[in-house]
Amino acid sequence: MTGDRPESVFEQHGGFPVFTPADPGPGFARFLTAMRRAQDLAVSADPDSATWDEAADRVEALVALLEPYQADEGVGPASRMPSLPGAGSLLMPPWLVTKFDPDGVELEVQFSRYHVGGNYAVHGGVLPLLFDSVFGMVIHAAGRPISRTAYLHVEYRKVTPIDTPLIARGRVTEAEGRKAFVEAQLLDRAENVLAESNGLMIRLLPGQP
Template sequence: MTDQVDDDLDSAAVTGSSAVGRRGGFPKLRMQAADTGPDFGPFIEAMRTLQDLAVSVDAPDEVYGAALSHAQAMIDLLDPYRAPEGESPAGRVLDLPGRGSLLMVPWQVEYFGPDLVRSRGSFRRYHVGGNNAVHGGVIPLLFDEMFGFTSFMAKRSVSRTGYLHVNYRKVTPIDTPLVVESRVDRIEGRKTFVVAELRDEDGTLLADAEGLMIKLLPGQP
């Protein structure tokens, strides 16, 4: 992630009476990199591995019981530290795959500019829909994340997804390096039309998408 990207994200901090008009009904959160210690990244990666295991293991019931005890211990350990949206680091650690959010696919943005957003990564066992292929519902999540980035880098104020159309061209495999690129196609008033393509390292098109991002009006959530 470049310093320019950090500066652009920092510039999204909105204060003053004009904030509602520029951000709709969104709270005045400061969209900047979270300040985390060295253990947060490995913690998120361990949690991703647990997600992979949760959908792939076939263990004796006593193993599930022991794992449940460990999981409950983790819940008890972490629960006192719940933080409001915008204060927890998940989703705000720009140097981690998926920005450190378990909801996002664990991809890393490598180029982030007004003309193009590019991200690289691979899908994991957790994302399987069947026969080692990525679940069809996960791919739109990747595209939607890219569309949000792309709209933001095009200097559009906070927007919501109006629609997202995906064309599945080929089966998308797990555990395979892939790249996705997204760009603004055109702008019409409050509407930002965005397009994206998902390819493997050989350039084979796996899926493409088009979407509509709509700038929020004052007070819109």
């Protein structure tokens, strides 16, 4: 998919810094797992008032512990741990990449209670976040420079369940200059399409944010 573009073009990142993988040690993976579970419980637990007070005390203590270490983007391990679900970012659904080739990418993803919009179905707004992440990976896997999303269209085919292993696939369908047209699908294990998306990614110019 790189065509006849010189390698130097791929190395352009607009105004983005070049992020490198992080190595924070095993404690970060444990922290991430616990925080994901805490997110699930934050939207599903129903304890008594005293327990909420105690939980608030503990969370405030955690904030106090970490606040002195707040760093700039790309310095902390979040989003820089490809071996962890969601690359180590709590913002992202917990996906793991199973294919990363110029002809497309594939992810395994499983949503949880934190992602519910209603009636135990994944919130419709979560799926564009997943697809936008897939599109970014597709662009990188195809050997194209960093790009911004110009538009992203989602069609919802079936209810997306929680606590169920799912598959997301994406690829570049057409490239023209700075433009790359992309598509992706979210499927269950029986290959039923739950949602699909298409979009346009625009390569950043040098220095462009």
